[in-house]
Amino acid sequence: MTDPLHTDLLALALEAARRAGELLRDGRPADLAVAATKSSPIDVVTEMDIAAEKLITGLISEHRPDDGFLGEEGASSEGSSGVRWVIDPLDGTVNYLYGLPTWAVSIAAEQDGETVVGVVEIPMRGETYRAVRGGGAHATAARTGERRLACRPPAPLDQSLVSTGFNYVAEVRAHQADVAQRLIPLLRDIRRSGSAAVDLCDVAAGRLDGYYERGLHPWDLAAGDLIAREAGALTGGRPGERPAHDLAIAATPAVFEPLQRLLEDFGAWHD
Secondary structure (H helix, E strand, C coil): CCCHHHHHHHHHHHHHHHHHHHHHHHHCCCCCHHHCCCHHHHHHHHHHHHHHHHHHHHHHHHHCCCCEEEECCCCEECCCCCEEEEEEEEECHHHHHHCCCCCEEEEEEEECCEEEEEEEEEHHHCEEEEEECCCCEEEEECCCEEEECCCCCCCCHHHCEEEECCCCCHHHHHHHHHHHHHHHHHCCEEECCCCHHHHHHHHHCCCCCEEEECCCCHHHHHHHHHHHHHCCCEEECCCCCCCCCCCEEEECHHHHHHHHHHHHHCCCCCC
């Protein structure tokens, strides 16, 4: 039976993510991509990012004034309730800037340090992903309605589709490209969507066999990691560790260990 507190946290996260998604979708200037090489569009995206985070933290604070926050755009407070919200108001910023559809609002709620609720809103797909710890993962889509999520059936590594991401720092990105180059012959193929939250949800939805990335922050991971786990995926970092800045992996149970072993052998966690 779901904890009533978790039910309330989920409802609040869903409403905040929906409103922030609408703000970002409807408030994006139509000509933003045309001038993507200029500084002013970057400023617009930053302003939208900050506005979305303020909307989320403001709405949550109205209902739960004693909760803490950790947000990409600077929201940071300890709170006194034992609940902390981990927020990425716009995951996939470059996609958003260029008018690509793969961006998301990611909201997670932690209770005493453990993630108990995760919501990822993907407005341009018309999809909302959600999970409560111990209650499974679900998605609601404009075209297909409501469904319970389950990761893909077992497949060998050479028949697995795996997604990854690349850092903005050139030296780190070059190393990540080298790791990907070594992995490609051992997999079905590699994808790169530009949004960690979306990739984690795609693992949960059975669209990917696995995903890995180095350099993620708590707000990139928190909601999507719970959604993937509740859909039956395994998640972790380096062997014996949880997903972290060094390395984050989410994959089907059949793919997780061999993928993790290869990433360790290839030094994916290292610059």
